[in-house]
Amino acid sequence: MRLSRYFLPVLKETPAEAQIASHRLMLRAGMIKQQQAGIYSWLPMGFKVLRRIEQIVHEEQARAGHLAIQMPTLQSADLWRESGRYDGYGEEMLRITDRQGRDMLYSPTAEEMVTDIFRAHVSSYKQLPLTLYQIQWKFRDEIRPRFGVMRGREFLMKDGYNFDLSKEDALHAYNRHLVSYLRTYERMGLQAIPMRADSGPIGGDYTHEFLVLAETGESEVFYDSEITDLTFGDREIDYDDVAQCQSVLEEFTSRYARTDETHDEAAFNEVPEERRRVARGIEVGQIFYFGTQYSEALGASVQTPDGSKVPVHMGSHGIGVSRLVGALIEANHDEKGIIWPEGVTPFHVGIVNLKQGDVSCDSACEAIYRAFLDHGLDPLYDDREERAGAKFATMDLIGLPWRITVGPRGIAANKVELTCRRTGESEEMPAEEAVEKIV
Numbered sequence: 001m002r003l004s005r006y007f008l009p010v011l012k013e014t015p016a017e018a019q020i021a022s023h024r025l026m027l028r029a030g031m032i033k034q035q036q037a038g039i040y041s042w043l044p045m046g047f048k049v050l051r052r053i054e055q056i057v058h059e060e061q062a063r064a065g066h067l068a069i070q071m072p073t074l075q076s077a078d079l080w081r082e083s084g085r086y087d088g089y090g091e092e093m094l095r096i097t098d099r100q101g102r103d104m105l106y107s108p109t110a111e112e113m114v115t116d117i118f119r120a121h122v123s124s125y126k127q128l129p130l131t132l133y134q135i136q137w138k139f140r141d142e143i144r145p146r147f148g149v150m151r152g153r154e155f156l157m158k159d160g161y162n163f164d165l166s167k168e169d170a171l172h173a174y175n176r177h178l179v180s181y182l183r184t185y186e187r188m189g190l191q192a193i194p195m196r197a198d199s200g201p202i203g204g205d206y207t208h209e210f211l212v213l214a215e216t217g218e219s220e221v222f223y224d225s226e227i228t229d230l231t232f233g234d235r236e237i238d239y240d241d242v243a244q245c246q247s248v249l250e251e252f253t254s255r256y257a258r259t260d261e262t263h264d265e266a267a268f269n270e271v272p273e274e275r276r277r278v279a280r281g282i283e284v285g286q287i288f289y290f291g292t293q294y295s296e297a298l299g300a301s302v303q304t305p306d307g308s309k310v311p312v313h314m315g316s317h318g319i320g321v322s323r324l325v326g327a328l329i330e331a332n333h334d335e336k337g338i339i340w341p342e343g344v345t346p347f348h349v350g351i352v353n354l355k356q357g358d359v360s361c362d363s364a365c366e367a368i369y370r371a372f373l374d375h376g377l378d379p380l381y382d383d384r385e386e387r388a389g390a391k392f393a394t395m396d397l398i399g400l401p402w403r404i405t406v407g408p409r410g411i412a413a414n415k416v417e418l419t420c421r422r423t424g425e426s427e428e429m430p431a432e433e434a435v436e437k438i439v
């Protein structure tokens, strides 16, 4: 992409309404525009990052054997009356009436609808296990939308639902989700720690939230510092292997790690004092096993091998796709701007032409630009007639991992400058070598 043809409405002033770095930087870098409280338009660069996150989520869900579907945002209130949640959900639910006077709602989550799909088409244990998921906009009329996309009212969520014959099978699905989420966040360059969460009135241990440590996080978290040394890495996983998924779960959840909702001071005190940490975190996902609550209410049952009919065991699993954009920036920025991890960066590299219109600079930049395209990478070429300082400031703000700077003095010596955004280190080298280092 050539910056002269792109739509990157960078703000010079720091927006007064933004209280935290990610919100400020997303506005300043022209990634989003607020339309109403908690409701945003995604501009080209923001949308690109959102799409990259979605892509990683889709790839990891496919790897785990989960199937993508798409359900409507607008749902019938009757479906929610069947589950008994229509009246109980409260003011977070946006309720709408159509011209026939029918009650509808903008889906805040989709257990009811996915169960409706299941009951219409599945009637035998032979069709199990089944996990369906979607990435779709949700609406929750949050009382205090804030921090930009972090707590929006309209937000993008991956929500997945497993259907299994037994509790045991459903717990394997739970473990499979935990493993796939660990991989998903790590590919984005994020450490998200699974923490025991509050399972509400249903009880049991079968819910974990994934938290990214950040001072601006809304949850207070308590954990054993050993947990931050764990990485998933690129180990091979067989998602059908029950024991293997279980052992990953044990590895990542055996140490103390809880949010304020489930914090237990006595248990925490058993962690050696030098390893006890109290910090703040951003919830970027949650997994849940809830049994037969919805399948019973909505009549989703299957025939078992012995011919009897049983309600299916279910769980639901969410990733905050749009919140992740904010969380990624909270975890990756400095005073100059964003520092994108390679896994989600909107462009792989920025090319800065210090003397636009100079024949040798222009042709060197064009050649570098082409070389990246030929390698299947996505470069952003700043080909505007702008001062060097302004070009550098823009690149630092939008935070691409690498910058190649091309100027007349360097070109005369057959050199360009390669700069790493994260370390700030620069090195001079021939253009071909700089390209080689990035591809």
Ligand code: ATP
Pocket: 109, 140, 142, 149, 150, 151, 152, 153, 154, 155, 156, 157, 283, 284, 285, 286, 318, 319, 320, 321, 322, 323
């Ligand atoms: P929170 O505790 O932050 O209100 P939640 O527990 O209500 O979140 P879930 O129902 O678990 O949310 O939804 C799955 C994921 O969707 C959350 O882990 C979070 O990452 C994301 N999410 C929830 N509410 C919002 C929101 N208002 N704006 C952006 N993302 C959200």
Ligand code: MG
Pocket: none
């Ligand atoms: Mg909530």
Ligand code: MG
Pocket: 283
């Ligand atoms: Mg929560």
Ligand code: MG
Pocket: 209, 283, 285, 286
């Ligand atoms: Mg949650």
